[in-house]
Amino acid sequence: MADKCGMEETGFSMRDSMKIKLIVFITLLLLLCPGCGSKTEPEAGQPNLLLISVDTLRADRLGCYGYKRPTSPTIDRLAEEGVLFENAIATSPQTTPSHMSIITGFYPRAHNVYMWGRDENGTYSGRVLSGEIPTLAEILKGYGYTNVAFTGGANVAGKIGFDRGFEIYDEESNSAAAVEWLRENAEEQFFLFYHTYFTHAPYLPLPPYGSRYDPAYLGKIPSYDELTEELGVVKGELWSGIWQALYNRFWSKVNPADPADRYHLHALYDECIGYVDAVFIKELIDTLRTEGILDRTLIVFTSDHGEEFFEHGRKEHDSIYGEVVRVPLIMRLPGALPGGMRIEQLVRGIDIMPTILELLGIPLDVEIQGTSLLAAATDGKELNLKAHSDYNDFFPPVIDSIRSGPWFLLMDQRTRSGGEPGDGSLPRFFQLFNTDDDPGETRNLAEKYPEVAARLRTELRALRIESSRKHAEEGADQEKAAVDRWNVERLKALGYL
Numbered sequence: 001m002a003d004k005c006g007m008e009e010t011g012f013s014m015r016d017s018m019k020i021k022l023i024v025f026i027t028l029l030l031l032l033c034p035g036c037g038s039k040t041e042p043e044a045g046q047p048n049l050l051l052i053s054v055d056t057l058r059a060d061r062l063g064c065y066g067y068k069r070p071t072s073p074t075i076d077r078l079a080e081e082g083v084l085f086e087n088a089i090a091t092s093p094q095t096t097p098s099h100m101s102i103i104t105g106f107y108p109r110a111h112n113v114y115m116w117g118r119d120e121n122g123t124y125s126g127r128v129l130s131g132e133i134p135t136l137a138e139i140l141k142g143y144g145y146t147n148v149a150f151t152g153g154a155n156v157a158g159k160i161g162f163d164r165g166f167e168i169y170d171e172e173s174n175s176a177a178a179v180e181w182l183r184e185n186a187e188e189q190f191f192l193f194y195h196t197y198f199t200h201a202p203y204l205p206l207p208p209y210g211s212r213y214d215p216a217y218l219g220k221i222p223s224y225d226e227l228t229e230e231l232g233v234v235k236g237e238l239w240s241g242i243w244q245a246l247y248n249r250f251w252s253k254v255n256p257a258d259p260a261d262r263y264h265l266h267a268l269y270d271e272c273i274g275y276v277d278a279v280f281i282k283e284l285i286d287t288l289r290t291e292g293i294l295d296r297t298l299i300v301f302t303s304d305h306g307e308e309f310f311e312h313g314r315k316e317h318d319s320i321y322g323e324v325v326r327v328p329l330i331m332r333l334p335g336a337l338p339g340g341m342r343i344e345q346l347v348r349g350i351d352i353m354p355t356i357l358e359l360l361g362i363p364l365d366v367e368i369q370g371t372s373l374l375a376a377a378t379d380g381k382e383l384n385l386k387a388h389s390d391y392n393d394f395f396p397p398v399i400d401s402i403r404s405g406p407w408f409l410l411m412d413q414r415t416r417s418g419g420e421p422g423d424g425s426l427p428r429f430f431q432l433f434n435t436d437d438d439p440g441e442t443r444n445l446a447e448k449y450p451e452v453a454a455r456l457r458t459e460l461r462a463l464r465i466e467s468s469r470k471h472a473e474e475g476a477d478q479e480k481a482a483v484d485r486w487n488v489e490r491l492k493a494l495g496y497l
């Protein structure tokens with residue numbers, strides 16, 4: 001067989017031989033030119049990273065997770081073109097510890113960064129992430145990435161450690177600024193973190209969203225238009241100083257005992273998701289596509305926790321049942337990740353960072369608690385992970401849980417006698433569910449399967465001990481930071497202060 005030049009096929013063509021000479025020449029030139037091949041620059045072709053966290057987004061409200069309403073066409077398309085994890089479990093139902101797990105690979109008890117709390121002087125302060133624990137942004141910065149974040153601040157405020165490694169850490173949840181940054185810096189090798197509270201209560205989808213899913217509602221829960229009118233807020237200035245009033249007014253009108261009100265809350269929440277998908281997420285993805293960098297950007301889409309609508313008697317996210325800790329997790333990077341792959345096994349918030357690093361080809365030099373999910377995503381490898389989530393209004397957490405396969409053990413570490421766990425008396429409550437047979441987690445099987453409960457309780461205790469040890473080794477040098485005025489307003493808006 002002959003090529004166009006009439007030369008015999010030998011495995012090398014003349015063009016190949018010239019290519020090799022050219023590569024040798026360029027290599028010699030680089031060796032003779034100090035600095036030309038600087039190690040601080042990312043490898044050519046190394047993907048960008050877009051990490052999106054939509055706060056308070058339960059997985060089962062998205063089309064790609066089987067929801068009946070068309071809330072999420074943009075996110076669904078990401079799933080069709082990437083890998084979707086069907087059972088991703090947040091480490092905490094609270095924004096701060098859960099997000100800190102995502103960006104460090106450590107469980108909350110190990111990184112020990114929790115929500116803002118009132119200190120002995122009466123001021124709100126929060127523990128700052130230990131300098132011994134590197135963040136995702138810091139690691140990527142070491143490999144030449146330009147890191148920028150556009151977040152909602154408040155419980156992901158930069159000053160408690162979230163801003164480490166970022167050149168820009170915006171706390172106004174400004175998707176327009178994120179889009180503008182992408183347009184102006186598409187040539188950069190970047191990590192962009194986008195976070196929004198738009199699906200957090202009070203659920204106020206902006207018009208024309210808000211009346212599609214429950215147009216016949218006649219109850220008292222106010223719409224965006226009604227609420228802004230009642231409170232005399234100028235539209236467009238909604239997110240500037242009147243937030244706490246909005247939050248309180250909204251919930252004061254909700255009657256949880258009224259099925260119509262409960263139905264309407266679901267509808268409003270779904271509308272907020274629709275808005276986020278159609279506006280914020282779509283604009284970000286479209287910008288990547290327009291700039292020609294979509295397929296060389298790793299997109300990771302997730303949330304810090306879900307939301308409860310009275311399934312276990314509460315509103316918002318004050319428990320660790322499935323509706324509150326099952327979050328979406330979708331990753332898209334053509335060429336490195338298959339399209340349309342769905343992974344059923346349990347995965348965790350702490351696994352996101354190591355998976356990202358492995359996908360970007362960046363080594364991890366510290367021992368963390370998370371595990372890379374890449375082998376599961378590409379080859380379906382069974383990792384047999386156990387997911388731990390814990391919760392309390394104030395640290396240290398006392399409501400603890402572990403998930404292993406179909407089993408979910410939930411317990412209050414405080415004992416009925418008021419003593420410490422391990423003193424022999426029974427915990428205040430102790431529940432075991434089989435989530436395959438009982439996805440709503442309503443039938444307590446702790447007495448029926450005491451051996452399963454005992455095994456999981458032992459594993460949970462081992463996890464607690466390991467996390468405490470990790471904290472003692474790497475997290476002990478923590479400082480405290482006082483909340484700033486801007487974030488006080490944000491926290492009031494979200495119902496935290």
Ligand SMILES: [Zn+2]
Nearest residue numbers: 055056095304
């Ligand atoms: Zn949150």
